[in-house]
Amino acid sequence: MTKPSSPDTSPELYDRTAHDYDAVLVVSFGGPEGPDDVMPFLENVLRGLKLPPPAIKGIARRYEAFGGVSPINAQTREFIAALEKELDANGIDLPVYWGNRNWHPFLPDTLETMREDGIERAIAYVTSTFSSYSGCRRYREDLYAATHDLDNAPVIDKLRYGYNHPGFITAVTERVRDAFAEIPAERQDPATLVFTAHSLPNSMAEKAPYEAQIREAAALVCEALGREKWELAYQSNNASYGEPWLEPRIEDVLAERAQQGVTDIVVVPIGFVCDHMEVVLDLDVDAQKIA
Structure with a gap:
């Protein structure tokens, strides 16, 4: 096994050409927050996949065993609160927005709100830290689609995946x-x-x-x-x-x-x-x- 670079010395860890930003955008997977959310959420997640109905119902039952509530939205809110506190402690006056791929708040809706708030350029952090189609490229596609379909959309730059940060x-x-x-x-x-x-x-x-x-x-x-x-x-x-x-x-x-x-x-x-x-x-x- 090749020994990796020490996390504090790797030359690839920091972007020294960063632009000035007027907002932070947290992008996440999203999850249901009640029984009525489960099937619509799964329809979003599984769209385009040929999963048999019995398999989908089996997944739904597992969610329903926990009241139809995924912990991801609550944890994303906690993360955003901690991020806002950290920004404030360091004198960084940037609003933090949140958009999901599969459940409310949906990414396109969030970008529309950002535009209405006058945001012109934001840095996006995705709660997926390793490179794969579903964990990286798909989010880039989501960001592109959401901005491409919105007139005068803010410019969004995505932070690199942080697996070795x-x-x-x-x-x-x-x-x-x-x-x-x-x-x-x-x-x-x-x-x-x-x-x-x-x-x-x-x-x-x-x-x-x-x-x-x-x-x-x-x-x-x-x-x-x-x-x-x-x-x-x-x-x-x-x-x-x-x-x-x-x-x-x-x-x-x-x-x-x-x-x-x-x-x-x-x-x-x-x-x-x-x-x-x-x-x-x-x-x-x-x-x-x-x-």
Whole structure:
């Protein structure tokens, strides 16, 4: 495994040609916030995909088991509040806007509001930190479509994906340290550390540096922790697509470690900036049953 650059020395971490901006735009996936939202939300997410109706209903039932509420919108609001506080503390007077791909507030509506507010140029942060079609290019397409369809739309510049940015690495490292602190000291060193990310169809993963970026981020976190051993697993594999997906699956890794008698496992969903329903279902429900 190639050792990645230290997060505070990589020459690619900072854009030193940034423009002046008059707003920040947070772009996210979006999620339902009640039972009546679930099916319309899933219709947005699955538009263009040939998923059989029984599979869609099965997904909907899993959402409904949690009251039809995904945690992603609430966490995005918390992130925006923290961002506004940080901007204010540093004397940066920029309004923060929020637009989603799949649920309210929708990105086109937000851009229209920005135009009405007189915003001319904004910097966009997408809550997806690794490069793939769904996690990066699709958001660029969404931003292009939303601005292209709006007369006098503000110019939007998208921040690069931040998988190896020191701020991201530091935040994940702190969370992992907190998790290990819950394990008795004498059992921390032999504990298994598993990073997880959303799986992708192999055909899609081959066209993007997605897996390499996840491995680099995980290696940087472990370098900061002083741990040499770690594993990578994937969640949210979808057999309905009819082709192989990235493996190993987190369920298989946990089952194998349980058979080996491993008593302590720290699972880190490094592929996600915000929790959403798939993280809750895959890790807090399904993986917890196996563990």
